[in-house]
Amino acid sequence: MKRYYYMDVLNIFATFAVVMLHSTGYAFWNVGDAPWREAVVLQVLFIFAVPVFFMISGANLLDYRLKEETSSFFRKRLHRIAIPFLFWTIVWFIYQNVQEWHHPWSSWHTYARLFNGLMHNSVQPIFWFFYIIIGFYLSAPLLTKIFTVENKALVQYLIVLNLIINGVISYYYQVKQQDDFALIGGFSIGLSGSIVFFAIGWYLKHFPLAKRQTHLLTIAGLLSVVIMIVATIVLSDRRGQYQHQVYTIWGIFGITWSVAVYNLFQRWLINFQPKPRLARLLKNVAGASLGVYVIHDFFIDTISRQGFLKNGSPEQFYGMPVLVWLLSVLLVLLIKKIPLLKETV
DSSP: OOOOHHHHHHHHHHHHHHHHHHHOTHHHHOOSSHHHHHHHHHHHHTTTHHHHHHHHHHHHHTTGGGTSOHHHHHHHHHHHHHHHHHHHHHHHHHHHIIIIIOOOTTSHHHHHHHHHHHHHTOSSGGGHHHHHHHHHHHHHHHHHHHOSGGGHHHHHHHHHHHIIIIIIIIHHHHHTTOOOHHHHGGGOTTOOTTHHHHHHHHHHHHSOOOHHHHHHHHHHHHHHHHHHHHHHHHHHHHHTSOOGGGGOTTSHHHHHHHHHHHHHHHHHHTTOOOOHHHHHHHHHHHHTHHHHHHHHHHHHHHHHHHTOSOTTOHIIIIIHHHHHHHHHHHHHHHHTTSTTTGGGO
């Protein structure tokens, strides 16, 4: 099977974007000063991180029937995601309990809290990614019956419908801080917010955009960035509270910017064929992305707890992400060489 190296590059870039997002958490705790506005800009610019992972997954996996049986797909994919999810949830629970919670290890209530944390994603909130990707894997055998080249119009219908219901209507309710369950709950079948990214990833792989369409999408993406930044700052100032829902990845502006980034890399690097040494490097670093996702926050949390960097400083916003990303990649590559632990990353 042909390897699309633009996906490796995107994977690496998206992993770094995740670290950038979690290094600029200053945006969530402060409203109004200059560093806060800078943090908002960085949050919006790098919000494409997880959507890019979803689009790559859609592009790679919605054609799985061409390469393997469903039983093999389930065995490999659930094994690939379930072990890291469970292992690092437990590790994070131990870490949080030692650092903050201090629940007694001798009490069964502590282990009940672990189970409850698994059920509600309250151990490590950034692990919300796992719940969506597991749901995608479980749904893939059904989705692959829809996502075929012959069904292009049907896929277009699904994408457009999702953009209207979730990207526009649901986003409107979020920005207005209103409950949307009565309307969106009734339209939920087949319109899960995350499906749009998997669908677009598959669609762009099979039907790449023309040059003019790429230009229009890029312009729309940049305009979306400006709108999200301005709206977040203005509404946060007015409401006296950080309005991070303005740049949600499930809103039309977040979707447009994420797809624009993905599409630009695809168009620039669609025929990229690196030399063998670089190809191996890209493959190995891209293959560390899941491990970086689950590990990087240990470094960020340690740096924050020890007070090594001033909150809101350029060193925190720009230096820390580079250092944390490099350390995380190196640690993951090292773990991959340890037989008993390599399955966890």
